[in-house]
Amino acid sequence: xxxxxxxxxxxxxxxxxxxxxxxxxxxxxxxxxxxxxxxxxxxxxxxxxxxxxxxxxxxxxxxxxxxxxxxxxxxxxxxxxxxxxxxxxxxxxxxxxxxxxxxxxxxxxxxxxxxxxxxxxxxxxxxxxxxxxxxxxxxxxxxxxxxxxxxxxxxxxxxxxxxxxxxxxxxxxxxxxxxxxxxxxxxxxxxxxxxxxxxxxxxxxxxxxxxxxxxxxxxxxxxxxxxxxxxxxxxxxxxxxxxxxxxxxxxxxxxxxxxxxxxxxxxxxxxxxxxxxxxxxxxxxxxxxxxxxxxxxxxxxxxxxxxxxxxxxxxxxxxxxxxxxxxxxxxxxxxxxxxxxxxx
Numbered sequence: 001x002x003x004x005x006x007x008x009x010x011x012x013x014x015x016x017x018x019x020x021x022x023x024x025x026x027x028x029x030x031x032x033x034x035x036x037x038x039x040x041x042x043x044x045x046x047x048x049x050x051x052x053x054x055x056x057x058x059x060x061x062x063x064x065x066x067x068x069x070x071x072x073x074x075x076x077x078x079x080x081x082x083x084x085x086x087x088x089x090x091x092x093x094x095x096x097x098x099x100x101x102x103x104x105x106x107x108x109x110x111x112x113x114x115x116x117x118x119x120x121x122x123x124x125x126x127x128x129x130x131x132x133x134x135x136x137x138x139x140x141x142x143x144x145x146x147x148x149x150x151x152x153x154x155x156x157x158x159x160x161x162x163x164x165x166x167x168x169x170x171x172x173x174x175x176x177x178x179x180x181x182x183x184x185x186x187x188x189x190x191x192x193x194x195x196x197x198x199x200x201x202x203x204x205x206x207x208x209x210x211x212x213x214x215x216x217x218x219x220x221x222x223x224x225x226x227x228x229x230x231x232x233x234x235x236x237x238x239x240x241x242x243x244x245x246x247x248x249x250x251x252x253x254x255x256x257x258x259x260x261x262x263x264x265x266x267x268x269x270x271x272x273x274x275x276x277x278x279x280x281x282x283x284x285x286x287x288x289x290x291x292x293x294x295x296x297x298x299x300x301x302x303x304x305x306x307x308x309x310x311x312x313x314x315x316x317x318x319x320x321x322x323x324x325x326x327x328x329x330x331x332x333x334x335x336x337x338x339x340x341x342x343x344x
Contacts (some may be wrong), residue, residue, distance in 0.1 A: 006042040006082050009130045017045040023130050025091060025123060034092070038131060039071055039085045047081025048227045051135035052220055054086070055109045056142070056186060058093015058100070059205040063141025066216040075221055081229045089127055090121075097206060101148065109184035128189065137167065137227060138190050138197040140218055143212065144204050147303035148315075151266050151296075151328070152202035152215050154242070155179040157191055164196040169242060170226035171219035173199060174331035175298055175316060175324070176242045181289060198223070204302060211335060220292075243324040248298065250311035253278050254287035259306045263313070266332070267297045268325040275313045278306050293317050296324050 003015040009023045018072060019042075022035035052070060054063025070076075074191055076083065088094045090107045105120035113124030132138070144150040153175040158165045168176050179199070181188040190197040200219065203212030224230045253259070255280040271292040279286040289312055299314030299325035306312060318324040 002230040003044060003046055006040060006049060006134075008038065008040055008084065008134060010074075011040075012085065013040045013042040015042055015247055017042060023126070025126055026119075036086060036091055036127065036131075037088060041071075041079055041085070042077040042209065043081055045080040047079075047229050049082045049136045050224060050227065050229065051084045051086065051132065051138045052141070053089055053131075053138070053186075053331040054141040055088035055094050056140065057091055057145075057205070058088075058090040058096065058098055059146060060099070060141075061094075061206060062143045062198070062203045062209055062212050063200075064088055064094075065208055065213050066141055066319070068219065069213070069217045072219055073217070073221060075224075076228050078231060079229055080231070081227070082304060083229070084131060085222070086127075086131060090123070092123075099205065108186060109182070111184055111186050111189040119271055132186070132190065135190075135195060137163075138186070138195055139167075139171075140197060140199045141200055141216060142188055142201045143207075144201070144206045144208075144299055145221075148299060149204040149209070149265060150201045151213075151298040152200070153177055153298055153316075155187075155199040155201060156197070157181055157187075158244070162196070164198070166192075166214070166226060167196055167198050167223050170222045171200070171242075172222050173200065173202075173215065173219060173242055174328045175296070176244045177248060177298075177316065178244060178246075203256060211332075215331075217226055218281065227290060228310055241319055243320070243327045245295075245298075245316040245318055245324075248295075248314060248316040249292055251275055251289050251291060251313040252307040253289065253308055253312055255285060255309045256280075256308045257285065257287070257306060259289075259301065259312060261300065261313075263297055263300075265297055265300055266320065266328050268295075269297060269315065270294050282310045289313065291315055294321055296321075 005012040110120035110124035116122040203209030259275040276289045295315040295317045
């Protein structure tokens, strides 16, 4: 029996084909229409419906490139199930190089949204109804906020033996955070509906970070293989085992001033260790930023200018710090980024 076509936003995609769909979202002041671009790859054989989306925050462009390279992968030939790829969800913010929508709302705090609500609520409702509600599994691609960078990591609500845990382990990021759900986020909405969802965090806003993009593409393909959407063995060796963090916290600026970091992203640090110094332009007043626990630096500020109380270094804590350090070292040593136009 032939598989039925897949329908999204009023467009029918035949089995064994792929179609680009422009989902109408709004109009600009000029009356020009604005669309959320989506590509659907509908396999001939049944299987999961995986949504891979980027750009919910408009300035987080690593996810946009991850989706582009994913769609060019030869491994999608003969895919089982259906891939929904949405590289740019917040098209308003993407065009304006900003995290937010024009009304200054964070789209990832607006789900499930409302057709009669704010602009954020309306965009969230449209994305939910037209795209999200079709998915059985989700991978949501993010980066650090502006002037902050993140070590590649998975954030998910984990429970032993769950589909979400299996997806997180398959992805191959060096660090997994068992993160609480944030009200209004896509992950909160999807998880509460029983849809397994991963958030991939890596790199910096408004920058292409190859060390974040390449693992992102490979990670999505590994998850697709884990879900049975891809056949055959991947020719690359398996990624190092990820380490599960049992908590995390931010080290903050003790005074206003200019930051001089003393550690790098991914470094192992001890409780009380110096992470950086903040001083005024003359160096008359200087404060030290120290680690509050043994752990790994999984995020840090890129901007040298710091206000008192500002979050500067994100430290993840692990039960077995040596294993976590080893996992990150193995991750970096195994990362050999292909050319930007490689087909994976």
